[in-house]
Amino acid sequence: MSRVVIHQGTVYLCGQVAADASKGIEEQTQTMLDKVDDLLLSANSSREHLLSATIYIKDMADFAGMNSVWDAWIPEGHAPARACVQAAMARPALLVEISVVAAQK
Numbered sequence: 001m002s003r004v005v006i007h008q009g010t011v012y013l014c015g016q017v018a019a020d021a022s023k024g025i026e027e028q029t030q031t032m033l034d035k036v037d038d039l040l041l042s043a044n045s046s047r048e049h050l051l052s053a054t055i056y057i058k059d060m061a062d063f064a065g066m067n068s069v070w071d072a073w074i075p076e077g078h079a080p081a082r083a084c085v086q087a088a089m090a091r092p093a094l095l096v097e098i099s100v101v102a103a104q105k
Contacts, residue, residue, distance in 0.1 A: 004043050011043040011102045015056070021093035025062040028095045029069040036100055045102040047073065050080035056087040056097040066096055 005012045016035045018028035040046050057066055063084065074080075080100070089097065 004039050006043055006104065009104045010051070011040065011045045011049075011104060013039050013100050013102075015097045015099045017090075017094050017097045021091060021095075025065040025095050026069050029066045030073075032096060032098055033069065033073045036098060040100075040102055043102075044104045046105065047102075048075050048078045049103045049105060050074075050078065051101045051103060052081040053083075053098055053100045055082065055084040056089070056099075057084060058087070058089050058095045060086050062095055 001014055003014050013036060016032050016039070019031035019035070021028065023031075037047065040049070055066065055070070057063060066084075080102075087097075089095070
């Protein structure tokens with residue numbers, strides 16, 4: 001598995017999860033998005049260049065908490081196409097995962 005794949009100026013990130021799965025939805029979401037920032041930077045991209053995002057959430061009861069962190073993270077005027085689905089996680093403690101596609105700068 002590759003963490004980042006770049007093809008003809010498009011950046012594809014594998015699923016990113018929280019740095020610490022023992023935390024709540026807001027902290028898990030923030031550290032997950034911090035990882036996305038780092039990977040996009042390494043691929044000559046940024047959150048301003050997101051094209052699409054798929055968010056997998058363990059329990060839709062956590063949607064509002066996740067979404068509040070997401071909304072604060074997305075720069076105004078740069079929201080990508082997004083889907084959010086409830087899904088079983090690879091580890092029980094994980095609450096959220098994201099996969100994104102972005103353009104290079």
